[in-house]
Amino acid sequence: MSPGTSAKLGAVSTVVRRVLLLGLPAVLFALITWQVVTHGPLLGLDARLSRALVRPDRFSELLSDLGDIQVAVPVLALALACVLWRGRAAGRHRWWLPPLAAAVLMVLVPAIVVPLKDWTARPGTAAVPPGTGYFPSGHTATAAVAYGSATLLLLPWLRTAAARRILAGGCAVLVLGASYGLVRRGYHWPLDVVASWCLCTVLLATLSLVSGPGLSRSRRRSSSGTPSSSSGPSSPTTSSGRAARARSRGSRTSRSSSSSSGSPGPW
Template sequence: MITWQVVADGPLVRVDERVSRALIHPDRFSELLADLGNVQVAVPVLAVFLVHTAWRSRRTGTDHWWLPAAAAAVLMALVPALIVPLKELTDRPGTPAVPPATGYFPSGHTATAAIAYGSVALLLLPWLRSAYARRELLIACAVVNAAVGFGLVRRGYHWPLDVVASWCLCTVLLSLLWLFLSRSSRRTSAGTPSRRTGPS
């Protein structure tokens, strides 16, 4: 629906522009928040946790220890393949705070942050023992992603709908990753014990 409104220049776009005018206030802080969605920041963070969780899984003798990290890496690689065609389709211009150009919808920075930090959270969840720790991790992930979205809008890099559309897309993608990881975990638990768990 959001994409249709942007392509058709519907009434939701007018609301979006009014909200942007009310929120936009470029400053250093908003730029720092927006930078958390840069590929140069988010992808290395994801890479560190891909290696960390894969190493822990291998060390504990988990069957197919590489699979969760590989799935998250593939999902991250799919982001530009999904976002770039949508940018070309909608051809939306940027806010007055950025140089004249098109291709701002949906927000690539938002999608990069959501998939990178969301994947980190999903990979770490099985390693947390308490419900409190898992809840705090998910809250932290949500706060970071909300901060990125706010920074992008506040700095004027994106319209609010650019950010919201990416959140909607990434919610679907992360839900699919969660389902895949859950099924993979159940199959591993139901399988025979790994040889690596025996006495050495």
């Protein structure tokens, strides 16, 4: 396969991934929102599923607390501080951009969710007091963006694939745990949670596109860009010194010196 063909296939693959991460969740979110606003038939299935799942208990309430601002946002703040410190110390190119983008995204969550709640005015389940404003789930959105952003920020700093899998798995467990707790406790309908998943998938995919270049390039020049003394041309003084040492030490020492001069220098 020619390099040009490989580049074209790579570009097509990138476009497909972006469509799947941005377009598909956005379409699903729009469809769910349309069903909620128009009281479509999907709400009947949602109500039946909620009745089958709702079993309020202490454990489900504790799980739902994973989506509280007081719990999720401090986790993101720790990740922001860690990445800011590591990025600046390593001299990363635009080291401040990924943490800044993640912080802005977290601030945008209530700015997006609250107007949607007011507009849709969806009532809650039988397990909560009468009221409206339950769609989409703000706790789910808080958990998904906080834990998801922290994961995206920390992944490039992990050296092993196992550590990256553990981090991604931990993020999934936290988000799914909060989502399950919200539905099980009756704080939200299942569609409220699914809609927040779709919305946050779009937000996190946007974060990865915006901050991705800042995660991969270094501001500092690599040592490979600087000619090494062992590989570059020798100065006349060095050459004459080597010749004098070779003549005085004999053939055995000359062979040893030649062998050591051919080894790669430090990077």
